[in-house]
Amino acid sequence: MPIPTLTAPNSAGRILIIYASYGDGHLQAARAIRDALERQGVEPKRIKLVDLMAEANPLLNEVSRRFYMHSYSKMPTLYGWVYDRTRPMKHDSLFGGWLHSFGKEKLRRLLLSERPDAIVYTFPVFAAPSSRKSLLPHVPTSAVVTDFDLHCRWVHPHVDRYFVATDELKLELMRLGIAERRITVSGIPIKQSFTALRPNPQWFARYGLPEDRPIVLIMAGAAGVMPDVPEVCEALLQDNAVTVALVCGRNEALASSLRARFHGQLSTSNGGRLHLFGYVETIHELMAIADCLVTKPGGITLSEGLATGLPLFIYRPVPGQEKNNALYLHSKGAAHITRNPQELSNAVRSLLYDPIRLAVHQQAARALGRSGAADTVALDILRQCLIMEEASSPTHY
Known part of the structure; x- marks a missing residue:
């Protein structure tokens, strides 16, 4: 089936994709979305992939990655207990707010220097979504959930769009108060191959x-x-x-x-x-x-x-x-x-x-199977950019 195309906005197409290197999947999803955006005509130089934790605090990132891998492989019961205990946490809880604070200053500087037309997260580290509302009020933010399970760390009031793997995850987000129009069942982004x-x-x-x-x-x-x-x-x-x-x-x-x-x-x-x-x-x-x-x-x-x-x-x-x-x-x-x-x-x-x-x-x-997930995400991101561009245009009534 041919991939639908959407012409990238004239002034848009600067996309910031945030991932983390805890495992390989978040990076793979980010690359799949990048490749799909390029197939839609976005110039490669306008797409920036950022390992936020690694760039914001390399030492803390390396220590936390090693702890993650060690607990995952050597202490799986402890890892599962922590995951299950934190699964229903809210973004403004003490622990949730702490997790989302990492890389806050780095992301603020990125927003100011890159002036992106859209922000996409393939890892739930929403370090500065509140400040970006004042810095870049017309920039849509999307979260791409990379599992068939939903941890509430992915849920944040300043995320505009959610891309999920299954209808069940969509219903779960809706039960948490996310409007249906903000959720797309895209599948998990994988390579075009x-x-x-x-x-x-x-x-x-x-x-x-x-x-x-x-x-x-x-x-x-x-x-x-x-x-x-x-x-x-x-x-x-x-x-x-x-x-x-x-x-x-x-x-x-x-x-x-x-x-x-x-x-x-x-x-x-x-x-x-x-x-x-x-x-x-x-x-x-x-x-x-x-x-x-x-x-x-x-x-x-x-x-x-x-x-x-x-x-x-x-x-x-x-x-x-x-x-x-x-x-x-x-x-x-x-x-x-x-x-x-x-x-x-x-x-x-x-x-x-x-x-x-x-x-x-x-x-x-x-x-x-949803092999076209990356294209679904890319097309939706560009549509959001077009809507925002039209809404902010001086000729818009």
């Missing part, structure tokens, strides 16, 4: 994968933090008909340990059925030729899998937004949740060798 994606036979050869065997794609996360990866590989490889393609992300330590552990089963060996990859920029190609996806339940990866129509197997989801992501997709018949390697292996084999169930799960995934 996932739009109308079809397998290309050349991709099997490109990645050294067989065309005549089931391919189980494992994505351990950009930082390679999915638990029990070696044990999961061992359990899956018990089936001699299965090929495993494991994406280790940027975790070279994980890749090295797996090379040593599975030396005789790697694709470099005769008949090896375990294929290791680092960070894969063209991940859509691997997803297109895989038969199912095993992953940690980050919003971006799940959205990519859904757009591809892949049956999803979510392994030991961490309490918090990722567990809630998993539970939502499980309730829609698009994902299995498994707790140990053997349970995962049994579930994968059960599905792969049952064509009817496999087709049902593929259809459930495609029904939830």
Whole structure:
């Protein structure tokens, strides 16, 4: 389906996109929106991506990122407890106000120097929305929720537009008092390469994968933090008909340990059925030729899998937004949740060798997939810019 286009306003098109580097998803969503805006005719130099915490306070950002990753992987119960306890918090609560205060001065200076025509957040750090009302009164602010779950940190009275993944999230925002007209069910922004994606036979050869065997794609996360990866590989490889393609992300330590552990089963060996990859920029190609996806339940990866129509197997989801992501997709018949390697292996084999169930799960995934989310967000942002430009024009009556 062709992408609708909207001519960018003559004086508009300066877009500020705020993200954070807690995980890879917020940046990926920001880049997807940037690319969609460029497809609509906005000049690249007019789009600025800002990691607000990193630029405002590099030391605090690094310490908090390390604490986030440590608590997420080493103390998941504590992480989930904090997430659940703060989930209903209000923006003007003591904790909520503290969280939204980080980067306030940096954002104020950015607003004055960049004079953006629109501000887009892919991470909920609304550092200066109140001051921007006086600094830039005609600038629309949008929040792009990057999970299938809603933490109230995303809800702020000075956000003009919300973009969410599902109808359920829209209803939840409405119950919190957000007007329906301010909410768009866009999906979570992902790369354009996932739009109308079809397998290309050349991709099997490109990645050294067989065309005549089931391919189980494992994505351990950009930082390679999915638990029990070696044990999961061992359990899956018990089936001699299965090929495993494991994406280790940027975790070279994980890749090295797996090379040593599975030396005789790697694709470099005769008949090896375990294929290791680092960070894969063209991940859509691997997803297109895989038969199912095993992953940690980050919003971006799940959205990519859904757009591809892949049956999803979510392994030991961490309490918090990722567990809630998993539970939502499980309730829609698009994902299995498994707790140990053997349970995962049994579930994968059960599905792969049952064509009817496999087709049902593929259809459930495609029904939830929204590969055009980034274009939906970009078009809406430019419409807001046009409305504001017309409203502020001296010839407007």
